[in-house]
Amino acid sequence: MSKITTKYNDIVCIGIEEKLLRSDVPTILYSYSFFKNDDTSHIFSPGSDIQTYLGQVIDKYNLHPYMSFSTEWISAKWDESRHLWVLELKNTKTGEKIIHECRVLYSAVGLLTYAKFPEISGLDTFKGRLIHTYEWPEDVDVADKDVVIIGNGCSATQVIPAILPETKSITQFFRSAQYFYPVRVEPYKGFIKWGLEHLPGFAFLIRLALFHILEAFWRGFIKDKKGDKIRETGTAVCMRFMKRTAPEKYHSILTPDYPLGCKANPITEVVPEGVKAGDKIYPADIIIAATGYDTKRACYTDYTVQGRGGLTLQDYWDKIGVPTAYNTTLVPGFPNFFILFGPSSVNGHTSAIIAIENTINYSMKLIQPVISGKSQEVDVKNEAAEAYYKELDKGNEKIVVGGCDSFYIVNGRNRGVYPWSQFHFWRRSAFPTWKDLSYTYSTQYLDKARMRRRVYVILVLVGIAGALTMRNGITFIDYDYIPDLSEYDRTVNEPTSFPRNLKSKDVSYS
Numbered sequence: 001m002s003k004i005t006t007k008y009n010d011i012v013c014i015g016i017e018e019k020l021l022r023s024d025v026p027t028i029l030y031s032y033s034f035f036k037n038d039d040t041s042h043i044f045s046p047g048s049d050i051q052t053y054l055g056q057v058i059d060k061y062n063l064h065p066y067m068s069f070s071t072e073w074i075s076a077k078w079d080e081s082r083h084l085w086v087l088e089l090k091n092t093k094t095g096e097k098i099i100h101e102c103r104v105l106y107s108a109v110g111l112l113t114y115a116k117f118p119e120i121s122g123l124d125t126f127k128g129r130l131i132h133t134y135e136w137p138e139d140v141d142v143a144d145k146d147v148v149i150i151g152n153g154c155s156a157t158q159v160i161p162a163i164l165p166e167t168k169s170i171t172q173f174f175r176s177a178q179y180f181y182p183v184r185v186e187p188y189k190g191f192i193k194w195g196l197e198h199l200p201g202f203a204f205l206i207r208l209a210l211f212h213i214l215e216a217f218w219r220g221f222i223k224d225k226k227g228d229k230i231r232e233t234g235t236a237v238c239m240r241f242m243k244r245t246a247p248e249k250y251h252s253i254l255t256p257d258y259p260l261g262c263k264a265n266p267i268t269e270v271v272p273e274g275v276k277a278g279d280k281i282y283p284a285d286i287i288i289a290a291t292g293y294d295t296k297r298a299c300y301t302d303y304t305v306q307g308r309g310g311l312t313l314q315d316y317w318d319k320i321g322v323p324t325a326y327n328t329t330l331v332p333g334f335p336n337f338f339i340l341f342g343p344s345s346v347n348g349h350t351s352a353i354i355a356i357e358n359t360i361n362y363s364m365k366l367i368q369p370v371i372s373g374k375s376q377e378v379d380v381k382n383e384a385a386e387a388y389y390k391e392l393d394k395g396n397e398k399i400v401v402g403g404c405d406s407f408y409i410v411n412g413r414n415r416g417v418y419p420w421s422q423f424h425f426w427r428r429s430a431f432p433t434w435k436d437l438s439y440t441y442s443t444q445y446l447d448k449a450r451m452r453r454r455v456y457v458i459l460v461l462v463g464i465a466g467a468l469t470m471r472n473g474i475t476f477i478d479y480d481y482i483p484d485l486s487e488y489d490r491t492v493n494e495p496t497s498f499p500r501n502l503k504s505k506d507v508s509y510s
């Protein structure tokens with residue numbers, strides 16, 4: 001039986017931040033290729049609209065009966081004799097433990113599912129409200145409050161303008177300056193809007209065009225002259241945007257290549273009444289930690305996955321030194337197990353949904369023999385996985401990835417960002433390297449296959465015998481026995497009637 005579980009009690013997209021944040025990828029791309037997102041009211045949809053879209057996908061494909069909410073995945077153990085995964089799940093409301101078995105297991109727990117709080121002394125002494133952008137409480141009220149926000153990544157950058165008009169004050173603390181790229185957040189207009197709403201296939205064309213435009217941005221990640229040029233242009237655009245929109249007094253600390261900007265305003269301590277930076281105390285009713293995610297914990301999590309021979313995923317990754325997976329999804333020794341949006345799958349320039357869809361398409365190809373009962377297991381060969389990790393390391397050397405504390409980096413190695421383009425990932429996923437995989441076959445299937453082979457061999461033998469007989473038959477014709485017709489009278493009488501349109505003059509006789 002298929003089962004989709006999630007620990008939340010509803011469909012939740014991109015944490016809980018959807019009320020404030022929007023996708024930084026155009027909605028047309030931040031959607032599945034097989035189900036168009038009809039929302040033309042935004043080029044970049046807010047999280048709540050993406051959630052509505054995901055609900056539509058679930059309704060369209062009638063997925064609700066397969067979904068269990070408030071169900072936390074605790075562990076998975078591979079049963080080698082039965083070629084099955086045995087899962088332990090927990091109902092988060094009642095605490096009840098549930099055992100579920102499945103042939104194929106997908107881990108879709110996400111990379112950005114554990115909030116990371118800043119390590120600042122005194123955080124626990126704060127007497128106001130401390131919240132992380134990941135879990136934005138329903139009842140949070142910022143009206144007329146002194147708010148301190150920590151961080152200046154994409155979460156803080158979207159939260160601040162959303163809450164600013166209501167607050168009494170906002171003070172932002174950050175470690176290093178960021179680049180801000182100007183994006184046009186406005187509804188579709190004119191012909192594009194009309195085309196999206198009325199022209200069949202138009203959305204697909206726009207999707208295709210946007211995909212290629214964003215793929216062109218990928219070039220800017222590569223460490224070469226062309227990449228340098230793209231980054232230079234990007235930097236100039238960001239700096240012009242910042243200078244045009246930010247008050248001049250902030251320009252120095254907002255300029256990323258200004259080292260003092262990184263250290264201008266560090267929080268030294270959190271005190272009960274607010275935040276202390278240097279000698280000054282900034283009063284706060286609410287502290288918002290917009291400080292990102294613990295990707296290491298997302299891999300080395302509270303759930304355990306035990307593969308062949310009792311080896312856990314965490315043990316395997318400890319041995320390798322970093323969480324990693326073949327083609328971002330397969331781990332050797334963990335048969336019929338796929339990680340969606342797994343290690344090294346993030347493409348900073350394009351849609352996570354496209355990467356996830358590519359992984360699903362890839363897995364569907366691989367599990368076909370398992371689903372049809374031909375095979376019991378599909379696994380990646382150890383040597384193929386290791387060769388792939390080396391390829392990843394080489395790929396990583398050629399790209400520029402975020403700073404030393406970027407969430408992409410685990411144990412000093414990039415295992416967040418896919419070091420090639422999304423087109424590259426599509427190609428790898430659409431055309432699997434079959435020789436890297438190993439399948440084990442069921443005795444039933446092998447018996448049938450043996451029987452089929454015997455039948456083929458018999459048929460081929462019969463065919464060969466038939467051909468030989470025919471050949472021999474022709475060989476045995478003794479042409480000497482062909483009667484000599486020359487002595488016969490070869491004159492033929494002209495027929496009395498001819499088919500229509502055929503005149504007697506058209507026919508020659510010999």
Ligand SMILES: Cc1cc2nc3c(=O)[nH]c(=O)nc-3n(C[C@H](O)[C@H](O)[C@H](O)COP(=O)(O)OP(=O)(O)OC[C@H]3O[C@@H](n4cnc5c(N)ncnc54)[C@H](O)[C@@H]3O)c2cc1C
Nearest residue numbers: 006007008014023024025072073108109110112341351352
């Ligand atoms: C603020 C923010 C903005 C982003 N913006 C973009 C963007 O604009 N474009 C983009 O491409 N990507 C963006 N991302 C990346 C984002 O992570 C992906 O787009 C997408 O949400 C990943 O989907 P997912 O299904 O892999 O994981 P998630 O959406 O994180 O879903 C994980 C699911 O697993 C469940 N879960 C976790 N652990 C368990 C467990 N033990 N048992 C049961 N259920 C569990 C969770 O409840 C959740 O439902 C953003 C991320 C963040 C945090």
